[in-house]
Amino acid sequence: MKRLLFSFFVIASFIFQSSTAKPVTSAFLKDPETLNAGIYLVIGVFEQETNAQRMTKSASQQGLPAFYKLHSKNKLYYVYTYRALSKSKLISAYYEIRSKTPFKDAWLLTVDDKLENTRLEALGEQQEEKHTIRPTAQKNPKEEAFSLASKSLVFAFENYDDVRQELIPAQLTITDKSSSKLISKLQSDEYLSLEGGQRTTDTLLITTRALGYQESSFLLDLQSDMSSMQSLIKEIRNDTVFVQFPLKQLEVGDFQTMYNTYFYANSTVMRLQSKHELDIVYNLLSRFPNMSIKVHGHTNGNSRGVAYLYNEEKRNYFDLIRTNEYKKRGFSSTKLSEYRAETIKSYLVHKGISEERIKTYGWGGKQMLFDEDSPMAKNNIRVEIEILNK
Known part of the structure; x- marks a missing residue:
C-alpha cells in the first residue's frame, strides 16, 4: 500500500x-x-x-x-x-x-x-483574446497541407449566433457517420480527444442543440486537409483543432423541448439541476427584448392523483415541501402540467422578465409521444417552449 x-x-x-x-x-x-x-x-x-x-x-x-x-x-x-x-x-x-x-x-x-476585460496575474497572463468570433483567417500553404487523417487530435468546439456573432453554449452529439455509433456527448466548452492509432472513423457527424436555436448538423471529414474545411476550422494549434460553426435562431412558431428541466414526481417543484437550463432561457429573453414565448407542459397519461405544489410566496422553485399545506388530492394531469409551466414562468418573472412576455398552457397527456406504458413513456413528461414573437 x-x-x-x-x-x-x-x-x-x-x-x-x-x-x-x-x-x-x-x-x-x-x-x-x-x-x-x-x-x-x-x-x-x-x-x-x-x-x-x-x-x-x-x-x-x-x-x-x-x-x-x-x-x-x-x-x-x-x-x-x-x-x-x-x-x-x-x-x-x-x-x-x-x-x-x-x-x-x-x-x-x-x-x-x-x-x-479580466486579467489573471497569478497565471502570468498579460493579455487574453476577447470572447468574440472572428472570421477564419487566410491559410498559408503549410496550413493548407495539414491533414487530420492519422494524427492524435483534440477538438474544441465553438458555436455562435449567426446574426449577432456571439458565442452560444450548446450541447453536441458526435457520432461515426458510417456506423451511426455514438462517440461522445459533450458541452461546447468541453473537448473531444481522438487517438490516431486507435481511430475507427473517418467522418464525424456533429449535431448541436442550444435553447433558442435550431438544431443543426455538420460533417467533419478527418481524411480531408484543412483547406477543404476553411468554413469550419478556426485554428489549429499544436494538436488541438478549434472548430466553429453558426447556429440559426428559432423562428416564430417554432417549438423546442427543454430536455434538462426536471420536476419532482407528482409535484410542480423543479429539481435543482433544472436551474442551468432555466437561466439559459432567461439569458435568451434578456438578449432579445422583443421575444415572447409560451411554455407548454406535458404529462404521461391523464390520471388524477396527489400533487405537492410550488408556492408563489415562498418561491420554492427547487425545494420540495411535503406537508399538508402544499398537498392537493384529486389533482388532474392537465392541472399538473399547467402549474409546472406556471412555475417556470414565475422563476423567469422573478428574475426580471416581464410577465406579459410569457404565456403558459397545460396539455396533460393529450400530446404524448409514446404509449403511457411504453419503456419510453418517461419522455412524455416534458416542457416545451414556443416562440410567439421575436
Whole structure:
C-alpha cells in the first residue's frame, strides 16, 4: 500500500509540473468566496460548503492544488485545481487529471462575466483574446497541407449566433457517420480527444442543440486537409483543432423541448439541476427584448392523483415541501402540467422578465409521444417552449 501511495504522488507531481496550465496561487485568492470570470478545471460541486471543504482538503492531501469558491448565480460550491482565461491553456491539465488521478469526471466550467476585460496575474497572463468570433483567417500553404487523417487530435468546439456573432453554449452529439455509433456527448466548452492509432472513423457527424436555436448538423471529414474545411476550422494549434460553426435562431412558431428541466414526481417543484437550463432561457429573453414565448407542459397519461405544489410566496422553485399545506388530492394531469409551466414562468418573472412576455398552457397527456406504458413513456413528461414573437 505504501508503495502504491508513493507511486501515485510521484505521478501527481509529474502531472502538475509538466502541465501547461499553472496552479492558482494564493496571490490570486483575494476573495476566496466567489468565482471570478474565467475557465475553471473543476473536480467537484456541492450544495453544502462543508462538503466542498472536505473534498478540497482530501485533494490537497493527495498532492493536487485544490481550492473552492461559491458560484454567485447558482449558489453552489465548486472545487477546482486550475483557472485560466482561455480553454487552450487547460487542455493538457484537463486530460492528465482525468487519466492519471482519481478525478475521472473532472470538467471545465466557464464563468463568463465580462471575461474579455479580466486579467489573471497569478497565471502570468498579460493579455487574453476577447470572447468574440472572428472570421477564419487566410491559410498559408503549410496550413493548407495539414491533414487530420492519422494524427492524435483534440477538438474544441465553438458555436455562435449567426446574426449577432456571439458565442452560444450548446450541447453536441458526435457520432461515426458510417456506423451511426455514438462517440461522445459533450458541452461546447468541453473537448473531444481522438487517438490516431486507435481511430475507427473517418467522418464525424456533429449535431448541436442550444435553447433558442435550431438544431443543426455538420460533417467533419478527418481524411480531408484543412483547406477543404476553411468554413469550419478556426485554428489549429499544436494538436488541438478549434472548430466553429453558426447556429440559426428559432423562428416564430417554432417549438423546442427543454430536455434538462426536471420536476419532482407528482409535484410542480423543479429539481435543482433544472436551474442551468432555466437561466439559459432567461439569458435568451434578456438578449432579445422583443421575444415572447409560451411554455407548454406535458404529462404521461391523464390520471388524477396527489400533487405537492410550488408556492408563489415562498418561491420554492427547487425545494420540495411535503406537508399538508402544499398537498392537493384529486389533482388532474392537465392541472399538473399547467402549474409546472406556471412555475417556470414565475422563476423567469422573478428574475426580471416581464410577465406579459410569457404565456403558459397545460396539455396533460393529450400530446404524448409514446404509449403511457411504453419503456419510453418517461419522455412524455416534458416542457416545451414556443416562440410567439421575436
